[in-house]
Amino acid sequence: MKVLVIVGSSRGKGNTYKVTKQLEEKIKELGDVEFKYLFLKETNLEQCRGCFTCVTRGEHLCPIKDDRAKIEEQMLNSDGVIFASPVYVYNITALMKNFIDRFGYVSHRPLFFNQSAMAVTTSSGGGIKETLNYLESIILSWGFNFVYKLGVITHPYLIHTPRYTDEIENNINKAARIFYNSLKTKERKSPGLGYLIQFRMMRIHAIDTKEYFTADYKYYKEKGLLDRGKKYFIDSKINIFKNMFAGMIEKLIIRSMSKSLS
Numbered sequence: 001m002k003v004l005v006i007v008g009s010s011r012g013k014g015n016t017y018k019v020t021k022q023l024e025e026k027i028k029e030l031g032d033v034e035f036k037y038l039f040l041k042e043t044n045l046e047q048c049r050g051c052f053t054c055v056t057r058g059e060h061l062c063p064i065k066d067d068r069a070k071i072e073e074q075m076l077n078s079d080g081v082i083f084a085s086p087v088y089v090y091n092i093t094a095l096m097k098n099f100i101d102r103f104g105y106v107s108h109r110p111l112f113f114n115q116s117a118m119a120v121t122t123s124s125g126g127g128i129k130e131t132l133n134y135l136e137s138i139i140l141s142w143g144f145n146f147v148y149k150l151g152v153i154t155h156p157y158l159i160h161t162p163r164y165t166d167e168i169e170n171n172i173n174k175a176a177r178i179f180y181n182s183l184k185t186k187e188r189k190s191p192g193l194g195y196l197i198q199f200r201m202m203r204i205h206a207i208d209t210k211e212y213f214t215a216d217y218k219y220y221k222e223k224g225l226l227d228r229g230k231k232y233f234i235d236s237k238i239n240i241f242k243n244m245f246a247g248m249i250e251k252l253i254i255r256s257m258s259k260s261l262s
Helices: 015-030 068-076 094-102 128-141 162-185 193-208 214-222 240-261
Strands: 002-007 034-039 080-084 116-123 145-153
Parallel strands (some): 002 080, 116 145
């Protein structure tokens, strides 16, 4: 099994990298897993220009020619991806944010349904919850099977105390077990209500704006997702009541749009 670690630290091999290496060691104790590290500070990934072309017409028409497509291929060829970013002023780093911006089209056209993912962050104090929650929302919108959030406070006052060191080790052990099991079993979590509604809203959007968002419409059409019977991007176990509620929301949106156009 192959795991790609995407490191968004400006330092490269700082605290976040060290925590991820500890996680790697624990995962390798559980089975045969190959790790590869992608340091964004060393990657040819130019800053997003905000032209929106990747979203509307397709990522292949992006005017920037760098390693974006190669990184996408690396993620697709992995069984799991770990997104690792330290906290910079209560959120991810600029490097990680630009990485996410460059893959903005994937939130419209999810790709990574066969990959597990988790998020890792470190901080000397605050911002861990906000950073992990943000990463989780992005990773889920890209189609990943998101399984765990690992946050570690690395303040010098705490990091060398035995009690806190034991707590960190326990958290890393737990993260390793959960992530490894997701790689091994390939079992996906059932999509939550919010993502069932999001799927239906994105489908409505793709149909209603097909002349402008041509890439989205093509994605939904080629994958057979324009069929109203489709409940989600992929076949998955879906709670019947959540599905019914998402369907009701979809009908209300369509009805509201019809009235506004009449």
